[in-house]
Amino acid sequence: MQSNLPHLQSTFTTDCVIFGFHEGELKVLLIERNEYPFKGWWALPGFFVDHNETIDDAVKRILYEHTGLTGIYMEQLYTFGGLKRHPQGRIITVAYYALLRLDDLKSRPVPITDFARQAVWHPLNDLPELAFDHRHIIDKSMAKVRRKISYSPIAFELLPEKFTLTQLQQLYEAIWGRKLDKRNFRKKMLNYNILKELPEFQRGVSYRAARLYRLDKRKYARVFQNEMTFSRETNG
Amino acid sequence: MQSNLPHLQSTFTTDCVIFGFHEGELKVLLIERNEYPFKGWWALPGFFVDHNETIDDAVKRILYEHTGLTGIYMEQLYTFGGLKRHPQGRIITVAYYALLRLDDLKSRPVPITDFARQAVWHPLNDLPELAFDHRHIIDKSMAKVRRKISYSPIAFELLPEKFTLTQLQQLYEAIWGRKLDKRNFRKKMLNYNILKELPEFQRGVSYRAARLYRLDKRKYARVFQNEMTFSRETNG
DNA sequence: TGACCATAGTGTAATAAATACACACTATAT
DNA sequence: ATATAGTGTGTATTTATTACACTATGGTCA
Known part of the structure; x- marks a missing residue:
């Protein structure tokens, strides 16, 4: 100017x-x-x-x-x-x-x-x-x-520190407005290797308690470049 | 506010x-x-x-x-x-x-x-x-x-109306700062089906004249969603 | 007019990633 | 003990990405 x-x-x-x-x-x-x-x-x-x-x-x-x-x-x-x-x-x-x-x-x-x-x-x-x-x-x-959310891990900002994979998937589904396949979602998310599996489980639920995870901050930065994508999945 | x-x-x-x-x-x-x-x-x-x-x-x-x-x-x-x-x-x-x-x-x-x-x-x-x-x-x-440039056809804004595939590739290379493989580039770009092949060729060059193309505007909008990507290519 | 130069133009095989898909397991409540 | 509700897992198919090298053509110049 x-x-x-x-x-x-x-x-x-x-x-x-x-x-x-x-x-x-x-x-x-x-x-x-x-x-x-x-x-x-x-x-x-x-x-x-x-x-x-x-x-x-x-x-x-x-x-x-x-x-x-x-x-x-x-x-x-x-x-x-x-x-x-x-x-x-x-x-x-x-x-x-x-x-x-x-x-x-x-x-x-x-x-x-x-x-x-x-x-x-x-x-x-x-x-x-x-x-x-x-x-x-x-x-x-x-x-x-x-x-x-497709290329950076902003989703975790919306979740509690410890979360289940189902919660993470529901968040992606809410943001994209479409259902994702549970097996594919987990496979892909775990492959990014940015989640740390905790020795803890959900409590107070009346069904099998899900494992808790948290974001592994050491690997966070790397993924920021890697561009996570869930681009074409159409199936429920 | x-x-x-x-x-x-x-x-x-x-x-x-x-x-x-x-x-x-x-x-x-x-x-x-x-x-x-x-x-x-x-x-x-x-x-x-x-x-x-x-x-x-x-x-x-x-x-x-x-x-x-x-x-x-x-x-x-x-x-x-x-x-x-x-x-x-x-x-x-x-x-x-x-x-x-x-x-x-x-x-x-x-x-x-x-x-x-x-x-x-x-x-x-x-x-x-x-x-x-x-x-x-x-x-x-x-x-x-x-x-x-990976998910929308803004590249064409920088080129003349009629351009060669080599010019288009050079533009992507300039923007991304890395070389792309000619065959893969052409295969992919032509597959998007957004270019119209013209019955015209380059003029005034002292080598084999390249074919000219232009953006097919009817198909432009569709690609805007399709997300063109050239994500991981590393080879020259 | 033929040799030469510079760039255009082309195909296939190997690998990696995305997708579609179904059933057994387990913690709790009753 | 059993009904419930959600967890957790594997494989085959399709699609996309990558690597790679030679022939074709138009123009120039001797």
Whole structure:
């Protein structure tokens, strides 16, 4: 960019699509707005980016405020600058998505801010009508996650530290919206050699308890390049 | 995002990585700055985004000013908001990359603006030191193009309408920085069935003239989903 | 006009990866 | 003891990837 020009001024914000996975379902954290415009509507958590913080820091702040957690996996998605996306004038928003372990959150109430009446996890398959262009932002996030899960191990961000292969498979199925073959899934996933088999099993289930695994972080980086793919499987 | 808050103001710009392909080499269009900071340094073409134009429109404007062309393939890359990226304070930039047919441009002089002494195509493998974080932006663009060329037919944006298979292969080789096997490349590319064989041949070469092809647009969309890949080839 | 140069153009076999597919096992609850 | 519900495993088939070397052609130049 070039300088010495009139510094045109504009307002910009960040909005964050926070994904969680619980009981085989993908969920998104939405707030119910307590302000105009779109008062009473559901919307993505978001806020203005202060001029002395980075965009990443603004997003971390929002994530902390809504989850009480730090160190959440997050990635910038896209910057929306349509002239009509906000009824009060053009507001640019830098959208991020975040993936988090819903289990870490179980007993932690979602804090309420002045701007939101409540914050609630909504199943991705059953979203209410959303304020602004937020539905579009969620759709675009899902498209990115759906692609990215094929070549990087982001799925593990959504699972508890110890998980069963069935949980992992259900997560892939939820993200891709299609069934995978159990034998092929396990064969392939174990072949990547990024999972560490634990000497532990599920507890409290009324059927054969499944073995627990966790991600082997030493091998994580290697796989990031290897590009895991489950590309063409069609069978149930 | 939420409203009714003090509208924090900030300045933001767009920078554009314009890629071209010529004589087997990838090139980037850079301007020589005629303004402080970084006066005399090479930089990406860019400009402030006006508050009544979309970001896409700002980029189209920049592309037109520097190439005289419209309808160029472009895509948003990333938004950079580091506090120290500009010595005069935090300026957010939305980076785009664009792909264009250098041949369309052959006899067209690159226009000079007040802010730039000259605009020159630089080979990607031999870039000068760049102003701001522009080197980082170019690297990130290349990473995206390198990935995206595997699953979408963006390569054709860089070639003339009629091209030989060797040109197409050289382009993939330039983008991936490694040699591909000619027979495997042709077999695979022709199998996608997205190329239309023309009844024409190269002219003016002092060796056997190669057949010309062009992209078959009817089949283009289908391949966008099919995910062309040349993943593991290691042989020269 | 024939030899030469530079690049175009072609096929097959070996290996690796993806896919389709079905049944026995086990922990728990009743 | 038995019903239930989900765990855990192996193989054959198909498809994709890789490795590899020679002939064909158009143009140039002696």
